[in-house]
Amino acid sequence: MNLFELREKLQHLESQKINLDNEILKTKREIEKLSPFSKEQKIELFKSLFIGRYDVFAKYWISSDGLKKGYSPTTYTFKGNDYIPISNEIIQQHLEGKIRLGTYVVVNQNMAKFLVIDLDKTSFIEDSRAINKISLSLGLKPLFELSKSGNGIHIWYFFELPIKAKDARKLGDIIITKAMDSSSGIDMTSYDRMFPNQDFVSPDALGNLVALPLHYGSRCENKTVFIDINTMQPFENQWEILQNISKISFYQVAAILKEHLLNSNYDETLMPWEIKQEKPLVFPKITKAILYDALYIEKQNLSKEVLNKLQRLSSFSNPEFFVLQNLRKSTFNTPRIITSFDINEKYIIVPRGLTQKIINLFNSNKAQLTIEDKRFIKSIHKLNFTLTLKDEQKLALGKILIQDYSILIAPPGFGKTAIAAAVIEKRKVNTLILVNKSNLLDQWIERLCEYSQIDIKTIGKLGNGKKKLNSSLDIATLQSLKNKPELIEEYSQIIIDEVHHIPAVSFEVPLKRFKGKFILGLSATPARQDGMHPIMFMQCGEIAYESKKEIKKVHTLKTVISTFEALSDDFSLILNEMVENFDRNNLIISEIEKLKDRNILVLSERIEHLNILYHLLDAKKIKSTLIHGGLKSKMKKEFLKEANSSSIILSTSSFIGEGIDFSHLDAIVLAMPVSYWGRIVQYLGRIGRNGQDCVAIDFFDENTPILRSSFHKRQRGYKKMGYVPTNGKGLF
Numbered sequence: 001m002n003l004f005e006l007r008e009k010l011q012h013l014e015s016q017k018i019n020l021d022n023e024i025l026k027t028k029r030e031i032e033k034l035s036p037f038s039k040e041q042k043i044e045l046f047k048s049l050f051i052g053r054y055d056v057f058a059k060y061w062i063s064s065d066g067l068k069k070g071y072s073p074t075t076y077t078f079k080g081n082d083y084i085p086i087s088n089e090i091i092q093q094h095l096e097g098k099i100r101l102g103t104y105v106v107v108n109q110n111m112a113k114f115l116v117i118d119l120d121k122t123s124f125i126e127d128s129r130a131i132n133k134i135s136l137s138l139g140l141k142p143l144f145e146l147s148k149s150g151n152g153i154h155i156w157y158f159f160e161l162p163i164k165a166k167d168a169r170k171l172g173d174i175i176i177t178k179a180m181d182s183s184s185g186i187d188m189t190s191y192d193r194m195f196p197n198q199d200f201v202s203p204d205a206l207g208n209l210v211a212l213p214l215h216y217g218s219r220c221e222n223k224t225v226f227i228d229i230n231t232m233q234p235f236e237n238q239w240e241i242l243q244n245i246s247k248i249s250f251y252q253v254a255a256i257l258k259e260h261l262l263n264s265n266y267d268e269t270l271m272p273w274e275i276k277q278e279k280p281l282v283f284p285k286i287t288k289a290i291l292y293d294a295l296y297i298e299k300q301n302l303s304k305e306v307l308n309k310l311q312r313l314s315s316f317s318n319p320e321f322f323v324l325q326n327l328r329k330s331t332f333n334t335p336r337i338i339t340s341f342d343i344n345e346k347y348i349i350v351p352r353g354l355t356q357k358i359i360n361l362f363n364s365n366k367a368q369l370t371i372e373d374k375r376f377i378k379s380i381h382k383l384n385f386t387l388t389l390k391d392e393q394k395l396a397l398g399k400i401l402i403q404d405y406s407i408l409i410a411p412p413g414f415g416k417t418a419i420a421a422a423v424i425e426k427r428k429v430n431t432l433i434l435v436n437k438s439n440l441l442d443q444w445i446e447r448l449c450e451y452s453q454i455d456i457k458t459i460g461k462l463g464n465g466k467k468k469l470n471s472s473l474d475i476a477t478l479q480s481l482k483n484k485p486e487l488i489e490e491y492s493q494i495i496i497d498e499v500h501h502i503p504a505v506s507f508e509v510p511l512k513r514f515k516g517k518f519i520l521g522l523s524a525t526p527a528r529q530d531g532m533h534p535i536m537f538m539q540c541g542e543i544a545y546e547s548k549k550e551i552k553k554v555h556t557l558k559t560v561i562s563t564f565e566a567l568s569d570d571f572s573l574i575l576n577e578m579v580e581n582f583d584r585n586n587l588i589i590s591e592i593e594k595l596k597d598r599n600i601l602v603l604s605e606r607i608e609h610l611n612i613l614y615h616l617l618d619a620k621k622i623k624s625t626l627i628h629g630g631l632k633s634k635m636k637k638e639f640l641k642e643a644n645s646s647s648i649i650l651s652t653s654s655f656i657g658e659g660i661d662f663s664h665l666d667a668i669v670l671a672m673p674v675s676y677w678g679r680i681v682q683y684l685g686r687i688g689r690n691g692q693d694c695v696a697i698d699f700f701d702e703n704t705p706i707l708r709s710s711f712h713k714r715q716r717g718y719k720k721m722g723y724v725p726t727n728g729k730g731l732f
Contacts, residue, residue: 042239059102104208143158148223222234282306434478478496500533508539566578598667601687603668606652656686667696
């Protein structure tokens with residue numbers, strides 16, 4: 001082939017490449033048009049993630065001669081400070097490529113809702129990958145946006161709640177420093193700056209801005225889009241990636257700062273003036289302690305520094321304090337730090353769940369902690385456990401048995417009750433099982449009789465009007481212990497179902513009186529919306545086993561747009577309006593009617609709402625079963641029996657959200673909004689118990705801001721349980 005032919009071939013190949021690139025871009029646009037997100041959902045999602053200050057925004061401009069360009073805040077007039085606030089319409093123009101926006105990062109003078117690291121020189125790809133590796137090692141999952149030029153990266157980290165800008169910047173410094181230390185070949189020459197760029201912005205200033213992603217014109221060139229940093233290829237569905245981002249909690253930030261700042265002496269329980277270079281801890285060679293209802297450590301020979309360390313191990317930052325602080329509300333009478341230790345003349349008394357941590361602390365400082373075990377122990381006759389555990393259940397059982405205090409985290413349907421029965425059989429000590437709801441008493445008794453060959457009469461019961469305990473194997477409600485906390489002192493082992501309720505003061509107080517040897521907590525999720533879960537770990541020990549089995553089955557999530565618009569901005573009053581809203585209730589009934597050949601669970605927070613839905617169904621000659629905690633015991637028992645074969649069950653989320661087991665259910669209708677994703681995980685766990693393909697119906701109340709926010713927050717729960725959105729139209 002001569003030179004002319006080669007050039008002709010090259011020209012032909014380049015022409016084919018252009019056509020192929022255009023076809024790829026066209027196909028990607030078609031895929032995006034089939035996105036399950038509506039235009040409104042995309043705008044709300046974009047706004048919740050990327051908009052810093054809402055009272056002002058910046059717009060990109062180019063001078064008429066093309067020589068000057070940049071971002072400037074938009075104003076109504078030329079005065080310079082009458083800023084135009086951001087709106088959905090303005091965001092839409094950006095996403096459609098009509099304008100290009102920037103947002104001012106620092107809000108309320110010193111807070112930030114995200115951190116952005118900007119890399120834009122030749123080594124930006126290698127540096128980005130190094131940062132990604134370090135981020136993952138810290139438990140952080142950033143998003144990588146290819147810059148407008150295509151020669152740089154914006155690395156985005158999103159926080160669950162706004163944090164102090166200075167803490168966001170400290171976090172960025174740690175990430176960059178660790179990335180540089182991770183390899184001799186990484187020097188971060190591409191690092192340009194980070195946002196927020198300041199710790200504090202004065203009231204009359206704006207601070208630095210960051211250019212916003214997903215501008216339509218740039219997206220057509222595969223720029224300002226989010227990419228897989230390993231392949232450098234854009235994600236196929238940008239909105240799905242954004243919907244499922246992993247946000248960083250306040251506790252994660254605090255833990256990272258604590259570990260890596262000030263020679264690892266940073267501690268969020270310290271006041272600002274207490275943060276300094278600490279002296280090395282000096283321990284006596286031998287320290288005596290007693291393990292009883294807590295760990296009693298003799299303090300006579302302990303230095304002030306060691307005592308402070310033990311106190312801080314038994315303390316944690318009060319989430320409510322920081323929420324109020326972030327909202328600029330009064331923190332009067334709200335403690336900054338919650339403490340769980342006590343001190344008397346002879347001992348520092350710390351929660352029993354910290355025992356192993358404290359042993360490790362002494363060992364790491366080449367000191368010996370000798371513990372005298374005075375815990376109560378009483379043997380019982382061996383139970384004959386007849387169930388064969390699955391492989392993962394056996395693994396969990398083994399991890400639990402080697403720890404006196406432990407927690408099992410596993411999704412609904414894992415078989416936590418079966419493992420608890422196996423633990424009782426293996427340990428052979430008298431046991432009290434604690435449940436959060438009276439309707440779970442009989443369910444636990446049935447399961448124990450099913451898994452072990454024991455007479456139902458040998459199981460004692462306290463709660464729901466029953467007061468017959470045998471001090472061998474008993475089941476009680478947590479509420480029943482409030483009036484008789486001394487009962488807990490008679491047992492060698494307690495097993496706590498839905499252990500995440502323990503941080504409630506009314507439950508924690510009687511639990512502190514337990515003097516036995518073993519504690520096992522069971523839950524689908526250790527997290528609490530109020531952030532008080534450290535109390536659970538202090539009282540019940542660490543997680544012995546957490547099932548992280550990937551959900552293989554894909555379920556369907558259908559989002560229904562509701563036109564409901566609340567008159568109030570108070571959440572409780574909004575729910576009152578929602579209960580009586582004719583159009584919304586009929587929309588719910590309409591969706592129930594569409595679920596033919598399904599066994600449906602309808603959940604609401606309000607009993608009066610369920611009554612309305614029940615009568616609306618009845619008017620259409622649709623049979624349903626209404627069951628909730630307000631029913632009398634006899635009626636509740638009858639309806640529970642009826643519900644086992646009912647195709648539509650109406651219930652309150654508080655009644656059925658934990659422990660109730662109707663294995664035939666394969667659809668759920670969330671008739672009232674939920675914010676916390678952890679509750680969604682619990683509710684979805686009530687259906688599909690026999691491995692069915694399930695469907696969830698959720699209502700998006702787009703006209704009420706607080707309900708829009710709730711909708712986006714709960715999506716994480718659907719993702720965790722394997723639910724995939726299937727409806728909606730992509731518009732951008």
